Amino acid sequence: MTPPLQPLFAQRLARLRTHMAEAGLDAMLVFAPEHLRYLFNYSGEAACGLLSARSSWLVTDYRFIEQAEEECMHHEWRRGVATELLCRDRQRERLGEALGRLLADLGATRVGFEAGHVSVAQWTAISADLPGLALLPASDLLVQARRVKDAWEQQQLRQAAALADAALEALRPEIRLGRSERELATRMEQLLQSLGSEGLSFPTILGFGPRSALPHSAPSDRPLQRGDLLVLDFGAVVNGYRSDMTRSHVAGPAQPWQQRLHDTVSQAQQAALALLKPGVSGRTLNDAASAVLAASEFAAHAGPGLGHGVGLVLHEQPFLDTVCEARLRAGEVVTIEPGIYIRGQGGLRIEDDALLLDGGHEILTRAHRDFELPL
Template structure:
């Protein structure tokens, strides 16, 4: 169960960073960051985190939800017909004596921000460099437990759905069945629109399911995830419908070795570029070097794609309790593709799998 102490810890860390930038408050525009900091899961809300308090500005449609969900928030109900957002924000700032402000520039459009700025005369305001996003890299025990629950639902849904993979089923029909099973098992909607590709379309990394029917011998890529308490899972499994030929087996084995090389290099204190290079070295040494991608993985949590991004240009030092994906792939246009993706939690001496679906390749049809 999520407890107040976990939110207090998150806010304490955020306030330390606010102080290091000599600012008294942070304007929070990201709904994902609001959920992380206050537990609010609704819409049309804005947060102000000061060094002592947290304020949530919303309207009558979401007040009851905010009362039920938020931990220690001062709720302000704004009449949108009578008070602009800028006026509501200024009212809180003046009441709290705030003159030095950070704001989430990456999460507000220029038109809305222009209206807010009109009300900030005398306030020193500075764009925030992703303070909350940086905190969200490290997951607490409750967060990891939610991702594990979401991944377990995805694991079970795939196991239940695989018998449906027979010649003639369409990508779209299989995706719908898989998504239905996840929600039957308790998923709060979808982590993201499921990716299902058969045959040559499996070479599309983000294949939108179509009416294409499965044929014997097709490569199959399935990328999907569940959601629990706002936290997401993300897993890809690749198959062949029936017996694999030598080329298909070679592709699958190469991707599997690349993933294992990355996992073998993974531990707290490791640089993200080194993990990326471990997989890349395997892929680039193969005959499929020209059909690979540079992005190896990403953080996952409240958002599907969070920091850090595991790539040749990410120099982050990975820390204990980062939850990331490791997902190398090979994509050959006109032929097909293979991707294997798992969610893992970084440990001091290695990693722990969060997704557990078997990595079988040949499907009996």
């Protein structure tokens, strides 16, 4: 983290503290790795965060303490934003004991915790060491706070999308008949990493022919054959922020049904994009795309759901589906990814990442959309 980022982190902590005050919480226990990164710039594992109105702590152990010192930069931060580090000896002190000690020092009595990010077993053990405190599920606080991305986050998401575009551009000449799903997916992952992706946004999904109808299948040894549909779903990571893009092609000239399949999905995506701006609800977007699919000959094979938020987590709020009444806001980034999946025959999905801006949106993923590959 460079010094210019420190004010961003200070803003995040301040915003969280406002939400905590509104929820009547003296302190908050943070378990999700993505939230430790969001609040403290910590990208390691095996840590727990504690936030109160005036202080913040990161509790970890000897394996990650140097990384925490490097990343959290607590010494250089001014008081009130500074994150203190606690290096726990796991053989001598349970996590609940360490947290209990800190909470007692803070005089906290109403303590929120991320119920969506701690297991029943782990929480049973921790809470047994926190008698006398009101422990309140508060999973949503950080999930909601992360929905709107600040300018720096938007830039990371833009870069992740651009990196994925470049990887696909580099892969295109290598897509040849006879190469297997696994070979090409592995090659895509190598290109992503060579171009600078921090690991993968998720394991690459690549299906040929009938296997293109598996929305989330792992690549197999099936070779690409002329006339196959090809669905490729992949992403890059930049400073923890993820991209998520799907492109669908046909290997050679499209058969009429394949072309209709492509046109239907493309129109469904356009129907949603035409409405995509701050103020629209997830349900409205979903319904617009669904209406196109439902009116087509492929209605029985339409995949449910339209898309999801994307950021430090691949699938995050908001989820664009039939029950999403939430209004989208400027600064949110969502995928728009209608799909049709005909079992045993083939499927097709087109997915882009869009950043909501005042009055409209910006498409972050810009890779080619041509359907037929010249094979």
